[in-house]
Amino acid sequence: MNDLKVCFSGPRSGRWPMTVGQKNVLEWISPDLPGPADILSTMVRVPRESTMEAVGAALGALIGRQEALRTLLRDGEQFVHASGTLVVEVVEATGTGQGWFPPGRAFDPAVDFPIRAGVVTRSGSPFLVVLHVSHVAADLSAMTVLRAELAALLAGRPLPPAAYHPADQAVYERTPAGRRRLEGSVRYWARQMAEKPLCALGLPFRFPGARGHHHLLLGSRPAAQALAHVAADTGVRPPAVVMAAFASLLTSWTGSPGCQLNCLCNNRFSPELRDYVGTVAQETTVPFTASPSFLRSVSQTNAAALAAYKYGRYDPARLSEAKGEAERARGMRCHRDVVVNNTTGHSRAILPGSGMEPGMGDRVFGAPAEFDVYRLDGTLGCGLALDARLATADETAAILGGVERLIVAAADGDVDPAGFGIPPAERGPGWVRARSCWVDLAGVQAVADAALGPGVARIEVAGDELIAHVGRDTDVSAAARAVVEAVLREERHGVVAPGDYVRAVG
Template identity: 30%
Template structure:
């Protein structure tokens, strides 16, 4: 059944920074991918018939411009009026929700909402991620029962059109410059990937989401966070990063953290897309885990502070640093805290009750290791989406166990010496094949570098010195041209770095110094 909506305002504007971030992911995933849709089950207040529920949904769409927005040609267009099909269904609400979420939205001309009333007890609501993030969905869930009951609510004061205007102000431009400087400071020095070791044969469904259900971690994490003066989120994000860096044999843990970006008053209640990635990096130089976690807590605060930026400008920055470093900047390790400020109150729990399970698998994802922290009242739910070309299921579960083990040992002993982290975590660092070398923070395979040079530069004779100087016989005329060809060939590679110097046909550059020479981050 169609319901008609009519809002107070329509209009066009550029995409907000949050929308631009999501648009990039949607475009990368392809025209048929629906994994970024945002599904939610809204309970229907008892005694409400379907017509009353439809009226509540109409009021919800009228109130929030993001729910009646299309996204043509890289812009947002708020519809002043239109219609939404609200169907009635029977059966399992979760199954109906999954069915509605499995179809991609037509962003150019379709409303970004899909919903069904299921047996009069729940509304299966699915929105486009261009229009909502998890915080926005919580706002909708809080308002829906009151709207169904016919209650009056204060009108929203901030919408994506307002946010787009705010992001064009001088204050926002200054913040964007500061945020990009923060990203550059990490991109220049962090490992270009924490998983720079040889690929393995992936599983048929290449990406698998592994879960850990740990009442013990729910009891221990708040206790240790309070004792060490950090947040639970930064404690677990740092510990996950430490586990991943320990596995890969790195001295720095670099993760992308999902930032809700709802600190400022106008954005707190906005139904729209505000979340973006932040960049978190912590050096594992402190003598104990407590010191590393303290450093991680401060690093997390900086990451969240600078988690708002123009992603198109960040793309340009990444391209420049990628060229300077001669590396494909992988940075596909993530941590997302979805507890929404909720905290556990769990008594001491037995680690023997911890349960491990497979949540789902999928053939495509833009991640190598994606940790997600979810809330349940009586347990900690920690997941890792693992790229099985790099992490086996057993290794993925070992990473989850490592987080639990480090936190529990911190509670029991007060701290963990840095020299004991690998043993405490139960992690054995990856053993790379003989011949692999390290340049700054990065590992690479010299033979793979030589192969890339042969193919990209059509070189008949190639050698790569220990200092990443490449000698090649090729028709390529200049080091700059050789570097451009190599950079085009190593996208996504975690086993290859571009040479720091190119000596073509035995001739050094006339200046005596290759203009692409760099000393690493």
């Protein structure tokens, strides 16, 4: 079947600086091979009796009204084009399977308009429109907006003008108020990185030869019912209950008093951003503190998340500078230990109706621990991936199953999370608590030997302090810098630079 040629035009064009959201995505998006989050997809059913011409007109109107879909990014600027053409692939449906129109190659933000579309037909008539959008132009919330707007345009329903676009957001970010907000966020996160443990998942590689992650998915109707009950009783949002359940079992296993949960914030708290098509979601860190009272942990997690989300918008370049300063000052890498994704309503994961099944390719990040929340209503759907060097598949299943059991038990009253999940990890005599985290003393000694030469520094722990004893002829400042740089090159958790250097006397 012939492709559909869609012409579009919009009321405004021009050149503006990039938004912090656009710059944030460009920092991690793949220029060659799209990762799971680089291209976002959605499907919209076409009304019966609709024609191919009507589908083309709806797509043209959608791109014309949303500037993000006709914008190119290069050299720190966004270029909004007044008009253009989109070639839409048309395929005839065969069977009942999906995958009629795959995302294809990675978008080049400097060359490609950030949208691809396909029309699936049955007996020659359009019945489904598939959209693939680059993450530089839309986040998950924006995809919800695009899906709703395309459905309205296909049905012939009127839409109010799209009044706020990435160009407008870029202008706001450069006003005094916008700059104050962004700088305030960087200061907030700089304090967090300077004060909070930066390595919350210090565990030995029990299986050093293993590769990848153990990934499991859970579906549970009883947990969904219990979740609604716990959320109503505590007055918190349901995602906070699930996050607290997972973090409680994780900290119980790792023997840590708390952990840092890396979570996405949608940043759509302002009225003008409610129907905004662009990318404003950015990663935040929610501190979690373990407690023998699960309901207390739930309330604390909800409060911590709300506090973190106030600072969810920031300049990624400025934050990267602050992160580097914190790493050098504290002698440890800011590991992304634990990622929690709330992708309710957007996930492509096929969830089990009940129980657990192996996960299939819906993961986004490569952190040692990734917990995904896919569904909250009717069935609790979530997934857990653990670095295979740290845990077995059975342990992964026990932690994920423990999340279900803990939430169900909490519906009948407060419980101690220690009774769920798996026993605390065994680290051996070489592991100690120092500098607010678990430290592999032998691992630190090996890094110091590699940086300074064997025997130049002797590493020990005094109280909570990690100390390096060096010879009286050693240049302490140079040695400290060398060890910190070596630590920052390490990818293994539990390796932290000494906080104090003691020169030999006599």
